[in-house]
Amino acid sequence: MAVSPMFPLGSVLFPFMPIQLRIFEPRYLTLVGRMLDEEEPEFGVVLIERGSEAGGGDQRASVGTMARLVSAAAGADDLFIVGLGTKRFTVERWVDEDPYPQAKLSMLPDLEWSEKLAPLRDQAEAVVRRLITRAAGPMSDDDIELSDDPVAAVWQLAAIAPLGDYDSYTLLRSTTLGGLLRQLIDLALEAEELWSAE
Incomplete structure (x- = not known):
């Protein structure tokens, strides 16, 4: 069961779909910095069902989508990243935010075409x-x-x-x-x- 860095967001990411994020909070800048050191950087995206992520105390959805980091570009005080949705997952449990959200995940099977x-x-x-x-x-x-x-x-x-x-x-x-x-x-x-x- 992998521990993944997580972005709780106000929208849903689907497999195969791109996501663009502007990163400016220090904890998420740290998250992206650590991801850039990895060979195949990935992060999880979940919907905030209730509350505000910025203020804490948010309620997060239990099913989300992994995103592969495609690009990162630095602005004056922020970063712009692009990811591409890959596999869906279930959040087994959230772990300590050190300093950004992280969760233990189980991957869901891909849906099959007929x-x-x-x-x-x-x-x-x-x-x-x-x-x-x-x-x-x-x-x-x-x-x-x-x-x-x-x-x-x-x-x-x-x-x-x-x-x-x-x-x-x-x-x-x-x-x-x-x-x-x-x-x-x-x-x-x-x-x-x-x-x-x-």
């Missing part, structure tokens, strides 16, 4: 694209290109769907790709109804 899911994926893509157009305007979904990797494409759909953080967290916790797609369709249709009612 060609039987293709119609469901097509339906999910249609609903998500329709919702994006409704939320952001008719030109907004033209630039969306999904991965040729079907598993990556499903996670991309979950990431680009204009849903709230708790809905995104529900999707992140999916145990099968079919379950993820069905939940995504249901949540997107619910969101579409809300947009229609406004």
Whole structure:
């Protein structure tokens, strides 16, 4: 069971998706500094379910996503880092913050694709694209290109769907790709109804 440096954030990171962070707190600058000494630097990302990370006393989600550090660039008083989501994990327990958040993690199995899911994926893509157009305007979904990797494409759909953080967290916790797609369709249709009612 690995101990990993952690970023509790106000948003969900999905596998295969990029994350950009501006690092300015001393403890997180220390975290990144230590990561840069590693051959394959990684960090965990979890959603803050309640409270504020900056003030402490936050309540953190138990399922998150590992991110591989892709790049780091120094600013005047801060760092800008880019990571790429890889595997999902469950937090077994948080360990002492010395000086930044750390947790013992168990990795979750990757979700597996089956060609039987293709119609469901097509339906999910249609609903998500329709919702994006409704939320952001008719030109907004033209630039969306999904991965040729079907598993990556499903996670991309979950990431680009204009849903709230708790809905995104529900999707992140999916145990099968079919379950993820069905939940995504249901949540997107619910969101579409809300947009229609406004």
